[in-house]
Amino acid sequence: MRTEALALTRVADSNDFAELYATHHAEALKLAYLLCGDPHRAEDAVAEVFAKVYRRARRHTVQQPRAYIRRAVVNEMNSRFRRLALERREAGRRSGDDRGARGVEEQHADADVVFTALHLLPRRQRTAVVLRYYADLSEADTAAVMGVSVGTVKSSVFRGLERMRAVLGQEEV
Amino acid sequence: MPTDMEEAVRRSLRLRAAGVTPDPGTWRRVQQRIRRRRALGWAAGGVVVATVAVIATVALPALNGRQVRFVPPVVGRPAPTPSMAPDPTPAAGSLGGECRPQDRLALVAATSDGDLVATCASGEEHPVVTDTLESEPAFSPDGTLLAFTRRPAADAPGRVVLLDLDSGEETDLGAGYGPAFGPDGQLAWLVDQPGDGTQPSIVVRPEPLGETLLQFPVFGDPAEEFTARHLAWDASGERLWWEAGFEGAGLWTAHLESEGPTPTRVEVSGGLQDSTYVTPSPSLANQVMVLQLCCVVNDGDAPLDAEIGAMSLAGRAVRGSGSGEPVPGEYQALQGLNELPMPLDLSGPLYTAAAGALDVRRDEEGRAAAAEGEPLWLPGDAPAWIVGDGNATYLVDGYGDLVQLEVSWSGVAVDPTFAPRTVGEGATPAPDPEPKEPTTATVQVYFGEEGTFDCTVTRAYERQVEAPAVARGALEALLVGPTAQERAQGATSFFSAETADLLNSVTITEGTARVDFDDRFGDINNASTSCGSEGLLSELDNTLKQFPTVDQTIYSLDGDVAAFYTWLQRVPPETAGDPGLPGAVQATVDPLLAAAVDRDYAALRELLPNDGEFTSNSGGRTDHIAVYREGEHDTDHIHPGPLVAMATLLGRLPPGRLDNGWFVWPRAAARPTPADWTAEERAELVDAFSAFGEQAVLDSEHFGAWLGWRVAIDPGGSWRLLVKGDPVRGT
Numbered sequence: 001m002r003t004e005a006l007a008l009t010r011v012a013d014s015n016d017f018a019e020l021y022a023t024h025h026a027e028a029l030k031l032a033y034l035l036c037g038d039p040h041r042a043e044d045a046v047a048e049v050f051a052k053v054y055r056r057a058r059r060h061t062v063q064q065p066r067a068y069i070r071r072a073v074v075n076e077m078n079s080r081f082r083r084l085a086l087e088r089r090e091a092g093r094r095s096g097d098d099r100g101a102r103g104v105e106e107q108h109a110d111a112d113v114v115f116t117a118l119h120l121l122p123r124r125q126r127t128a129v130v131l132r133y134y135a136d137l138s139e140a141d142t143a144a145v146m147g148v149s150v151g152t153v154k155s156s157v158f159r160g161l162e163r164m165r166a167v168l169g170q171e172e173v
Numbered sequence: 174m175p176t177d178m179e180e181a182v183r184r185s186l187r188l189r190a191a192g193v194t195p196d197p198g199t200w201r202r203v204q205q206r207i208r209r210r211r212a213l214g215w216a217a218g219g220v221v222v223a224t225v226a227v228i229a230t231v232a233l234p235a236l237n238g239r240q241v242r243f244v245p246p247v248v249g250r251p252a253p254t255p256s257m258a259p260d261p262t263p264a265a266g267s268l269g270g271e272c273r274p275q276d277r278l279a280l281v282a283a284t285s286d287g288d289l290v291a292t293c294a295s296g297e298e299h300p301v302v303t304d305t306l307e308s309e310p311a312f313s314p315d316g317t318l319l320a321f322t323r324r325p326a327a328d329a330p331g332r333v334v335l336l337d338l339d340s341g342e343e344t345d346l347g348a349g350y351g352p353a354f355g356p357d358g359q360l361a362w363l364v365d366q367p368g369d370g371t372q373p374s375i376v377v378r379p380e381p382l383g384e385t386l387l388q389f390p391v392f393g394d395p396a397e398e399f400t401a402r403h404l405a406w407d408a409s410g411e412r413l414w415w416e417a418g419f420e421g422a423g424l425w426t427a428h429l430e431s432e433g434p435t436p437t438r439v440e441v442s443g444g445l446q447d448s449t450y451v452t453p454s455p456s457l458a459n460q461v462m463v464l465q466l467c468c469v470v471n472d473g474d475a476p477l478d479a480e481i482g483a484m485s486l487a488g489r490a491v492r493g494s495g496s497g498e499p500v501p502g503e504y505q506a507l508q509g510l511n512e513l514p515m516p517l518d519l520s521g522p523l524y525t526a527a528a529g530a531l532d533v534r535r536d537e538e539g540r541a542a543a544a545e546g547e548p549l550w551l552p553g554d555a556p557a558w559i560v561g562d563g564n565a566t567y568l569v570d571g572y573g574d575l576v577q578l579e580v581s582w583s584g585v586a587v588d589p590t591f592a593p594r595t596v597g598e599g600a601t602p603a604p605d606p607e608p609k610e611p612t613t614a615t616v617q618v619y620f621g622e623e624g625t626f627d628c629t630v631t632r633a634y635e636r637q638v639e640a641p642a643v644a645r646g647a648l649e650a651l652l653v654g655p656t657a658q659e660r661a662q663g664a665t666s667f668f669s670a671e672t673a674d675l676l677n678s679v680t681i682t683e684g685t686a687r688v689d690f691d692d693r694f695g696d697i698n699n700a701s702t703s704c705g706s707e708g709l710l711s712e713l714d715n716t717l718k719q720f721p722t723v724d725q726t727i728y729s730l731d732g733d734v735a736a737f738y739t740w741l742q743r744v745p746p747e748t749a750g751d752p753g754l755p756g757a758v759q760a761t762v763d764p765l766l767a768a769a770v771d772r773d774y775a776a777l778r779e780l781l782p783n784d785g786e787f788t789s790n791s792g793g794r795t796d797h798i799a800v801y802r803e804g805e806h807d808t809d810h811i812h813p814g815p816l817v818a819m820a821t822l823l824g825r826l827p828p829g830r831l832d833n834g835w836f837v838w839p840r841a842a843a844r845p846t847p848a849d850w851t852a853e854e855r856a857e858l859v860d861a862f863s864a865f866g867e868q869a870v871l872d873s874e875h876f877g878a879w880l881g882w883r884v885a886i887d888p889g890g891s892w893r894l895l896v897k898g899d900p901v902r903g904t
Contacts (some may be wrong), residue, residue: 021200029199031188039193049200089735114185116382120817122691133179134186146437149696156692159736162176166770167820 001073017054025050030069034130035077037119045076054074070135074127117167118160124158127150128153268301268319268338280683281310281319307334313354319721320352320360320380324416335381351374353413361413363391363401372400373401375413377429389434391417391425401425406477544686614640616647619715621654623709628704629711633719634659644686644720645679651716667697667709677731678860680827680853684724687827688716690858692731695740704739755827757890758836762823765884765892769820777816780892788894793799801895818882819895825861835885835893842883847874 028049032042049072053065118126124146131142132153139157143150268291272278282290287306291299317338322331336343337699346352347895349362363374365725375388391401401417414426427434534815592817616638634655638646653673655664671697677689699705717723730736754762761780768776778798781787789797790804801815813821822838828841837843837862841854847870850858858870858881869881882897 015745021203026193026195029195030193033193034186034190038868041203043196043199047199050203053736060552063811112185112189114181115189116813116817117187118182119813120821122692124731129182132188133182150256152693152696161182163211164182165178167817169771 020053020065021050024066027066028069029072031073031076031130031135034118034134035074035127037115046073049073049076065147067141071147074131074145077127080093096151113168114164117164120167121160121163123153124148125156125163130161131162132157183272192445204314236841248568264317264597267381268299268336272299278316281321281706282309283310283321285382287324287327290844299353300788309351311354313358313360313381313529314356315358318354318358320346320354320381322350322364324350327760335360339417344382346378346381347376351402351404353404353406353569354381357410359410360573361404363404363415364388365401373417374413375401375404375427377413387429387434389427389436391415391436399732418600477518485556548682614643614646615651616721617716618651620651620659620668621712623663623665628707631711632664632713633715642679644717644723645676645682647719648688648713649673651712661668666712667705668712669698672697678853678856681720681722684722685727685728686720686723686725687729688717689729689731690737692736695730695736700741703742709741710743727770754836755888755890758886759889761886761892765886766823767819769816769823774802782891782893784891786891786893790896790898797895813882815895815897816899819884821861822882826857831885833887835887837883837885838880839879839883842879844879846877847879 006020025046029042029046032045032049034041036045036157049069051088053069053072087096121129127146130143131137131145132139135142139153143153146153148156224390242414268278268281268289272291278291280292281499282292284290284300287308288303289307289310291395306324306327308324311320312318313320318840319336319338321334321336323334324331331495333349333352334343341521346360348366349364352360352362354360358381359377359379361375361377363373364376372390372392373390374390376385378385401415404413404415405411411430412426412428414424417425425436426439427436430771433751459729537808538798569888603848616636618636619633619635621628622630622632636647636650638650640646651666652668652675653665654669672694675691675694677691678687680687690732700709712726714726725746727734728737730740764776767773768780781797782881787797789800791797791800804815826839828838829843831837831843839854839858841847841850841858844854847855855870858879873880880898882895884895885893887893
């Protein structure tokens, strides 16, 4: 299968990369969105991730592209300091405190208090929760993606859920 | 068995993820960024772009482990004085002579009409109109000579002409075109015999007016139709580069010490594919700067995918074996041209030039402009590279930005001795600024003592840290752990190289040092035992309390104070919430925080002040709590809902004081503008609001005020506001 071949060889040309992108973009975008809560920032981050993945894949064999991209997304979202110019450009599209009309679906989503509570968590806890409960990764795989120990994953998930309980109140969920 | 909470999280995440629709435009952005990422390797390589007003130095990426630097040569030729100025008659020999006494020649450009234009440092232009066609100007390294191509008509064979800029004297060097000066003043040019089947050749003279040393063909195997162009030297003066082949495709090189010399085609990896324009890196041998019009995606005549890059040779190619076999070269793109405001015209000639010394300034809107009258010289804006056609000229500046120059040239040469100067300064180059000595201070770090029964015993060890952030420096030094020698002498510690990068932030406010560590800090082995926690805290506390500004310490893991002390099985400091708050204020903070966490709107209503002096985003409504309840479901991409925000503010951030004495959270809200925020205040906003914070901070900086949620309590303990939006406009 073509995708499997990609897992074993370098991205030799633009067609290979396009296929890699087509295969993994949506999943990467969803993960990025869950980590940051903003679809525009998620798209921006994922574009950055694939640009980096391209460079990597041109030079080295990427054995497990899905896992590699997942980790790249997490790393990208953990990077707090984006290029200011890009952010300002994004900010410039907004005006005042009314930052554009929001769709019905988005408003519905904003009502999701669990999701809002998730984004009150510290970065590490939030990442661990998303990887465990959205990506359904094991604790070991989550640890590998985050670059931390399994113990840290356990404690991060535990603390994250505890904090969400505190914010939401157990009876609400 | 999964808990209800786990299931709720799963359900929520999947619901949200299902609503995400990929943007088809992202693929195009990825393609653009692939090129931009190459340029960003520039910064990622750890190379500092250091430009001073005298010497424009642009650092380029490391290629093959070597640092590539693009440094214009600096030769100490004094600026022309009135007595040095040649006769300003309207002839080629007057180039530069018309620049005024306090001015000087900066560059010479060839127009599409076949005339040369002298441009002075001030930006004044002086065209030199002739009956012949002049093009391809090239300065000698010392700036005293200008070589160019002259043709009687567009399709006539060219002649290479040498102009002495001081005397105005011209010398015809012979048939040829495309002259190029080497770093030591050598001159080479191309010679073509169109129509007679003879190969084009390259002429090399160690002295421009001396004897010809070498003349050799541009091809190993001549094609039936061929061209050669864009001759360039490398920084060593031992190698020439040019573009040659059918319709000019292909990069060729020759080491002048090789037998022949032998022209050798370069097989380039890394993306360089086709037609190129080459200029050498003046500082690095075996490397050239390349404008490539390869892989061009055309939209009409507009190149959408051209780029500038650096091409380096490696291995045997560097030594110049002269075998004639193709040699490998590695190309790395530096700057894509796909977003030019005015795309290059591919139907006409293009040109490039190293422009390290060109005086180009930006106006207040960031546009590049010729020097005259412009108010700003921004250090670091020194351009590195010029590329253009007959309609537009662009430069790549020291930041890698591509900006357009308001000039129209078909070829340009920049005087290598010209140094940019600030407005109002004389033309004499300023001396190099003296390097600043970093300010350091001696601090103590405290490590445990081997063999003691008291877990809290520590001993001081000296470290040098950078001032003024000495507390942070001391903690960073502490987290590295003892040296091997110190350990051999009995020092023990929980810290080592593995913990060296775990410090997030240090903030000292009113005698309290708040130290935030990365969550991985909680993985330190054996620190959570009774003795271990005492020892770890002793190392930390003693290191911090050596500073007279620190009386108390509060630690956290990724902003979570409770997490730190829970990990150590200790009780958090009582004042971890808001040390120093008046009792009346603290007495309001606590129930407000609890009500926010519990979403207890009834309790919140009880906490509203009795005097009616309360501000919310009510839009005139009097039921503030109802406004907040509705607002819980009206979050946006920037800010959370009001209660979540208040819980975050009161629970995690220290307050500031407004001019009227109110305590306000976040403390950044007490600053007149975001420009007044300290780095710590900015960082805590980003951290506190997690995913929202960074964008909220950027927006606020953009609009000049903290636009996020803020809560205030007056000194008497009355809750006064919970509001977001523009504090000036009151929205």
